[in-house]
Amino acid sequence: MRGTGRGTGRQAILDAARHEFGERGYAAASIRDIARRAGVSLSAMYHYYTGKQELLHALVNGSGQAYFDSCHKELESAGDDPGERLAALVRATVRYRAEYRLESNLTLAEWRSMAEEQLEEFRRRQFDGTRMFKEVVEDGVDRGVFRTPHPTDARRGVIAMCNAVAQWYREGGEESVDDLAERYVELALVLVEYRPTTRRTRG
Numbered sequence: 001m002r003g004t005g006r007g008t009g010r011q012a013i014l015d016a017a018r019h020e021f022g023e024r025g026y027a028a029a030s031i032r033d034i035a036r037r038a039g040v041s042l043s044a045m046y047h048y049y050t051g052k053q054e055l056l057h058a059l060v061n062g063s064g065q066a067y068f069d070s071c072h073k074e075l076e077s078a079g080d081d082p083g084e085r086l087a088a089l090v091r092a093t094v095r096y097r098a099e100y101r102l103e104s105n106l107t108l109a110e111w112r113s114m115a116e117e118q119l120e121e122f123r124r125r126q127f128d129g130t131r132m133f134k135e136v137v138e139d140g141v142d143r144g145v146f147r148t149p150h151p152t153d154a155r156r157g158v159i160a161m162c163n164a165v166a167q168w169y170r171e172g173g174e175e176s177v178d179d180l181a182e183r184y185v186e187l188a189l190v191l192v193e194y195r196p197t198t199r200r201t202r203g
Contacts (some may be wrong), residue, residue: 010048012038013060017055022102026110028054056110057118058105063103064125067096071132082140083194087185089133089163094181097165104166133159140192158188 016038020029031052035045042115049055074088097104107122114122137155140146148154162184 009040009044013040013045013048014058015054016170017052018059018102021056021059021106024098026052026113027108030153032057043101044180053113053115053118056106056113056193059103060107060114061118061168061181063100066100066124067092068128070096073130075132077186081196082143082145083189083196084134086133086140086158086188086192088159089136090185090188091181093159094165094184097163098169098180101169103167111173137188137192145195147195147199148191151192154191154193157191161187184187 016034017029020034020037022053023029024033031045032042034052034055038045049058068190070092071089071111075085078084078088114180133155137146137151138192141148141151146154165184169177
């Protein structure tokens with residue numbers, strides 16, 4: 001997990017905003033408290049960010065890029081088999097939702113607070129994320145290794161299951177994120193009725 005120590009400049013402000021939004025909620029958090037927590041003056045604060053809306057966008061945008069980077073890294077090592085590629089996406093999504101719980105939940109609760117251009121960017125990311133799963137599931141169905149008669153519903157179920165991790169997961173529990181991710185991989189493969197041509201090894 002990411003550290004919570006105070007950084008410098010822009011990163012210190014982002015870290016402070018994460019904690020203020022998490023503890024107080026977006027509406028109740030103040031720019032003054034964020035600046036105080038970051039250890040910077042208000043003028044320094046406004047040098048980097050114009051206000052809470054821009055901070056919200058920076059947090060959501062930065063975590064979103066981290067998600068896609070993780071997906072692409074997992075897919076690069078997954079090979080060509082649709083089951084392994086779906087497993088790669090599930091691992092990346094579960095780990096992201098566990099590590100970026102605050103950003104995930106802020107997005108769900110506060111998307112209306114984004115400016116229109118920021119909201120358009122957010123929707124594009126949503127579409128791109130869904131498309132990655134859609135392409136893998138369709139490939140698996142076309143190649144006969146995903147036997148589900150309901151691929152769209154199966155794909156929606158897999159995505160919803162992974163996204164829900166942000167709502168209940170807490171760091172420091174009995175189960176590691178990696179173990180949780182592998183369990184969700186097994187559940188996802190059941191949903192698409194994966195029938196591999198060769199025996200699959202656990203990730």
